[in-house]
Amino acid sequence: MLKVNDLKVCYGAIQAIKGISLEVNEGEIVSLIGANGAGKTTILHTITGLKKAESGSVTLFDHNLLATQPHKIVSLGMAHVPEGRHIFAQLTVEENLEMGSYIRKDKAEIEADKQQVFQRFPRLKERRKQLAGTLSGGEQQMLAIGRALMSNPKILLLDEPSMGLSPLLVKEIFEIIKEVNQSGMTVLLVEQNAKMALSVASRAYVLETGKVVMQGNAQEMLQNDQVRKAYLGA
Numbered sequence: 001m002l003k004v005n006d007l008k009v010c011y012g013a014i015q016a017i018k019g020i021s022l023e024v025n026e027g028e029i030v031s032l033i034g035a036n037g038a039g040k041t042t043i044l045h046t047i048t049g050l051k052k053a054e055s056g057s058v059t060l061f062d063h064n065l066l067a068t069q070p071h072k073i074v075s076l077g078m079a080h081v082p083e084g085r086h087i088f089a090q091l092t093v094e095e096n097l098e099m100g101s102y103i104r105k106d107k108a109e110i111e112a113d114k115q116q117v118f119q120r121f122p123r124l125k126e127r128r129k130q131l132a133g134t135l136s137g138g139e140q141q142m143l144a145i146g147r148a149l150m151s152n153p154k155i156l157l158l159d160e161p162s163m164g165l166s167p168l169l170v171k172e173i174f175e176i177i178k179e180v181n182q183s184g185m186t187v188l189l190v191e192q193n194a195k196m197a198l199s200v201a202s203r204a205y206v207l208e209t210g211k212v213v214m215q216g217n218a219q220e221m222l223q224n225d226q227v228r229k230a231y232l233g234a
């Protein structure tokens with residue numbers, strides 16, 4: 001479904017991504033884990049067209065994403081929940097969700113999807129008239145995910161959804177990610193929280209300073225001594 005091949009990305013003279021290849025198949029949760037500064041966000045930004053690549057290729061359903069504008073990438077079926085959420089603080093919860101469906105014209109289905117988001121996130125429904133900036137961190141993360149779902153994507157890219165959340169909320173957010181995946185959504189999940197990210201994923205890639213240093217079955221990686229020492233604090 002999504003294929004990244006030998007991707008290289010630079011900031012000025014600094015190469016942040018040094019030839020990365022990865023793949024996400026339909027129906028999977030694939031996790032990309034690595035420490036702060038490893039290049040996780042840069043990869044997502046390059047996939048979604050926010051950052052230019054130096055070389056390599058990124059394809060979604062055989063479309064060349066490196067030659068596609070960001071808004072067109074959304075209409076190909078890719079939604080991005082950015083690091084730090086970036087919700088519209090001055091708009092209500094409901095208006096934020098509506099912004100997520102801006103590329104769509106199917107009014108009845110948009111409404112149905114909004115009701116589905118409210119069903120999945122009862123707290124957003126209760127607060128639908130509230131300004132998004134007044135939500136708690138966990139609620140803002142739910143809103144960011146809900147807004148992404150409103151574009152009716154085939155693949156969801158999540159950048160550190162657990163960042164800044166209490167352990168209980170982290171658990172809740174990961175439950176939601178699992179449910180969304182079970183309802184048929186493909187997920188590429190970027191996380192510093194390796195333990196949670198590996199526990200929900202089918203496969204994972206470990207990133208260190210712009211390179212993939214390990215990849216494989218997520219459950220096996222949870223048991224791997226090297227991974228446990230470096231990323232799971234064991």
Ligand SMILES: Nc1ncnc2c1ncn2[C@@H]1O[C@H](COP(=O)(O)OP(=O)(O)O)[C@@H](O)[C@H]1O
Pocket residue numbers: 011016034035036037038039040041042043
């Ligand atoms: N806008 C930028 N300008 C210059 N360097 C950047 C910029 N954004 C990220 N970098 C550098 O690129 C590397 C990867 O960063 P990033 O993709 O944000 O990592 P991660 O998301 O894994 O924490 C880091 O060395 C970071 O300092």
Ligand SMILES: [Mg+2]
Pocket residue numbers: 040041042083160
């Ligand atoms: Mg990041």
